[in-house]
Amino acid sequence: MxxxxxxxxxxxxxKGMGVTLALPFLExxxxxxxxxxALRTTPRPRLVAIEMVHGSAGATAIGLQKNLWSPxxxxxxxxxxxxxxxxLDDYRQHLTIISNTDVRNAExxxxxEIGGDHFxxxxxxxxxxxxxxxxxSDLRAGTSLDxxxxxxxxxxxxxxxxxxxxxxxDQAGGCFYGYSCAYTDSISWASPExxxxxxxxxxxxxxxxxxxxxxxxxxAARRRRDRSILDFVTAAxxxxxxxxxxxxxxxxxxYLDDVREVERRIQRVEAENQSGEPREIPxxxxxxxxxxxxxxxxxxxxxxxxxxxxxxxxxAFKLSRDVSNRVFREAGVTTGFHIASHHQDREDRILEFAKxxxxxxxxxxxxxxxxxxxxxxxxxxxxxxxxxYGSPMGNSNVHNHKRCPLLLAGHADGKLKGNWHIxxxxxxxxxxxxLSVLQMAGLEIEQFGDSTRAMELNPxxx
Numbered sequence: 001m002x003x004x005x006x007x008x009x010x011x012x013x014x015k016g017m018g019v020t021l022a023l024p025f026l027e028x029x030x031x032x033x034x035x036x037x038a039l040r041t042t043p044r045p046r047l048v049a050i051e052m053v054h055g056s057a058g059a060t061a062i063g064l065q066k067n068l069w070s071p072x073x074x075x076x077x078x079x080x081x082x083x084x085x086x087x088l089d090d091y092r093q094h095l096t097i098i099s100n101t102d103v104r105n106a107e108x109x110x111x112x113e114i115g116g117d118h119f120x121x122x123x124x125x126x127x128x129x130x131x132x133x134x135x136x137s138d139l140r141a142g143t144s145l146d147x148x149x150x151x152x153x154x155x156x157x158x159x160x161x162x163x164x165x166x167x168x169x170d171q172a173g174g175c176f177y178g179y180s181c182a183y184t185d186s187i188s189w190a191s192p193e194x195x196x197x198x199x200x201x202x203x204x205x206x207x208x209x210x211x212x213x214x215x216x217x218x219x220a221a222r223r224r225r226d227r228s229i230l231d232f233v234t235a236a237x238x239x240x241x242x243x244x245x246x247x248x249x250x251x252x253x254x255y256l257d258d259v260r261e262v263e264r265r266i267q268r269v270e271a272e273n274q275s276g277e278p279r280e281i282p283x284x285x286x287x288x289x290x291x292x293x294x295x296x297x298x299x300x301x302x303x304x305x306x307x308x309x310x311x312x313x314x315x316a317f318k319l320s321r322d323v324s325n326r327v328f329r330e331a332g333v334t335t336g337f338h339i340a341s342h343h344q345d346r347e348d349r350i351l352e353f354a355k356x357x358x359x360x361x362x363x364x365x366x367x368x369x370x371x372x373x374x375x376x377x378x379x380x381x382x383x384x385x386x387x388x389y390g391s392p393m394g395n396s397n398v399h400n401h402k403r404c405p406l407l408l409a410g411h412a413d414g415k416l417k418g419n420w421h422i423x424x425x426x427x428x429x430x431x432x433x434x435l436s437v438l439q440m441a442g443l444e445i446e447q448f449g450d451s452t453r454a455m456e457l458n459p460x461x462x
Contacts, residue, residue, distance in 0.1 A: 007031050010310070014240065016232025021210055022158065022309035023240075024255045025377055026248040044153050045413040045441060046307045046385040048367075049146045049316045051125045051187050053118075053324065054341040055393035056405040057354035058083065062347050068354045069405050070099035074423040076459065084358035085407070091368050094382060096408040096457055097421040101430040103392040103401040105130040105450055116177030117399035118322040123183040125392040126316060128431035128449020129192070133178045142449065144189040145388075145434050147196070149441055150314045161314040162306065163188045164205065164299050165198035166292065167321035168284070188316045198318060202266050202298045203287030209306055210259070230260055251375060255308060262301045269294070293330060293363065300367040307381055308374050319360060331359035341396035357405075364389065368409055386412040386437065390430070404430055408437075408457070415440045417458045424455070433457070 008028040014021040058069020069085070071078035078097070080086045088095060106124040108114045113133050123131040129142025146161060154160025169185040186195035199205055210229050230237070237256070241249055266287055273279060273286040280290040289295045299317060306312050320326065325336030333340060333355050340356055343349035364387075371382035390406035393399070411418060424432075431449035436457050438445050 008243075012240075014233035014236040016229070016234075016236065018211055019229045019232045021229065021233050021259070022311050024251060024308045024375075025310065026244065026251060028244055028248050044156075044313060045410075045415070046313045046381065047146060047149050047315070047437075047441070048303060048385065048387045049126055049144075049187070050387065050389045051122065051316075051318050052360050052389070052391050052405075053121065053318075053320045053322045053393065054337065055391050055396040056084070056357050057343075057350045058357075058405065059394035059400075059403040060343075060345060060350050060397070062345070062350050063354070064403070068350070069357070070097055070423070071421055074421050076419050076421075078421045084354055084361050087358060087362040088364060088368075088407075088409075091365060091409065093419045094368060094372075094409050094411065095418055095420075096416060098406045098408065098424065098430075098433050098455070098457075099421065100403050100424045100426065101406055101428050101433060102394075103128070103404050103430050105431075106392045106401040112178060114177075115399075116179050117393065117401070119175050119177055119179035119184055121392045121401075122185075122187050122318065122322055123189070123195070125390070126187050126434075127189050127192075128429070128434060128451070131179070131183055135175075135178060135180050139180060139182055139195065140192050141183070141189050141195070142192050144187065144316070145438060145448070146188055146314050146316045147190050148438060148443060148445070152441070152443055153313050157310060157312050159208065159306070159312040161188070161196075161316070162205070162303065162312055163196050163198040163316050164303070165200050165318040165321075166295055166299070167318075167324055167326070168200065169198050169318075169321065184322050187318050198316075201285040201287040202262075202289075202295070202302060203270065203285070205299070205302045206263065206266055209302065209309075209311055228260060228263055230256060230263075255305075258301070258305055258308075262298065262305065265294075265298060269298075292326065292328065296363050297366055300363075300370060304367070304370045304374060304381065307371075307385065308376070328356050328359055331355045343397050345397060361389075364409065371410070382409075383411045384413045385410040386416065386440075388434075388437065392430075406430060406433060408433075412437075412440050420457075420459050422455070422457070428452075428455075 010029050012023055056069045057063045067082045071080055080089045106121050120131050123141040126144035127142035132140040150161035175181040182195050188196040190196055269289045270286045303315050323338050325338045327336055333352050340353045343353050372380050374381040376384050387409040391404055394402045394404045429450050431451035432455040435448040435451040436454045
C-alpha cells in the first residue's frame with residue numbers, strides 16, 4: 001500500500017487559550033509515499049526510574065530464607081508465590097528480576113559518614129556515585145542514569161525529562177549527619193553538581209504537560225471557571241478529526257478521554273481538599289490526594305499520557321521520602337514506614353515490613369497495564385518502555401546496602417526479553433545492571449558509577 005497524501009507533522013498540537021495539547025502517534029503522521037511498514041517504526045524507548053526507600057524485608061537473613069523479595073530459582077521457571085513480587089505474576093513475561101546486587105557507594109566511606117545512610121541513598125540510586133558529605137552548596141554526586149538518557153534523547157521532545165515524587169521535598173539547608181537536604185530532595189542529577197527538583201503536585205505536572213506557553217494567571221482563571229482544557233481546543237479537535245481515518249479517530253478519542261479523566265480526578269481532589277474538611281496531610285498542596293494509592297496512580301497516568309504524546313521519554317519517580325513514617329493501613333500495617341523498617345531482625349516484624357513492600361509493588365500492575373493498553377507506533381508503550389524499580393538500601397534495620405531490591409519491567413523497544421530472573425554473584429554492583437540499561441538504549445558508555453562490567457540482561461538462549 002502506497003500512502004500518497006501529505007502527512008500530519010509529528011509535532012502537531014491543538015491550541016486554545018493557555019492550552020497546548022500534543023497528540024499521540026497517528027497513522028496520519030506516516031511520511032508521504034512511505035509503505036505501510038513505516039508504521040512499525042516507533043520512537044526511541046522510554047525510561048521510568050522508580051525509587052522506593054528503606055530497602056526490603058527480603059534482604060534480611062529470614063527474608064532470604066523465605067524468598068520474601070526475589071524467587072528462589074534463577075532463569076525463567078521461577079516461582080513468585082512466596083515473594084512480595086507475587087502481585088506481578090500476571091506480568092512475568094514483562095519482568096526481568098535482578099537479585100543480590102550491592103550499592104557500595106551508598107555505604108559510609110569515613111567515620112564521619114557513619115549513620116548518614118538515609119541521607120546519602122537518594123542521591124546514589126540513579127547516579128551510583130558516592131555523595132560528598134556537605135550541608136553547604138558544594139554538592140557532588142554524579143550524573144544520573146535518567147539524565148544521561150535525557151541528554152541523549154531530550155532534544156527530541158518538548159520536555160527533556162520529568163522528576164516526580166509523592167512526599168514533601170521542600171526542606172532546606174542541612175538534614176542530618178552532615179548532609180544537605182538537597183541529597184534527599186532529588187534522585188535526578190543533571191551533572192555531578194546539579195540535582196534537579198521533583199514535583200509532588202499532580203496539578204503542576206498536568207499544567208506542565210498541557211499548559212505550555214500559558215501564564216499562571218491564565219491557568220488559574222481556567223481552574224476558577226471549572227473548565228476543561230479540552231473545552232479550549234474543541235474547534236481545533238473537530239477540524240483535525242475530519243481529516244483522520246477511522247483508526248486514527250478512535251486513537252485520538254481514547255487519548256482525549258484519558259486526558260479528560262485525569263483532569264477530572266485532579267479537579268475532584270482539589271475540590272475535596274478545599275472544602276474545609278480536615279485533611280490527613282494538612283500541609284500538602286490542594287492537588288495532592290490524601291490517599292497514597294490515588295496519588296501514585298495519578299502520577300503513573302500523567303507519565304503514560306506524556307509518553308503517548310511523546311512530550312517526554314524520560315521520567316524519575318520517588319515513591320517515598322527517606323525516614324518517612326507514613327502509615328500504610330491499606331497494607332494491613334499500622335506501624336510507621338521507617339519504624340517498620342527497623343524490625344530488629346524479629347521474624348514477626350520482618351513479615352510485617354514485607355506487607356508494606358508488597359503493597360508498594362502491588363501498585364505497579366496498574367501502570368504496566370496502562371502502558372500495555374496504550375498503542376505506540378505498531379506496538380504498545382510497555383513494549384517500547386523500560387521501567388526500573390528498586391532501592392539503594394538492602395536491610396534497612398542495619399542500614400546496609402547489600403542484596404538491594406531491583407527489577408526491570410517492559411521490553412525497551414524489543415531489546416529486553418523478560419520472564420527472566422538473574423541471581424548475581426555476591427558483591428555484584430547494581431551499577432552493572434544500570435550500565436547495561438544505558439548501553440541498551442544506545443549510549444556509548446563503558447563505565448557507570450562503580451560498575452565493573454555490563455550485565456547480560458537477556459537469557460543466553462536462541
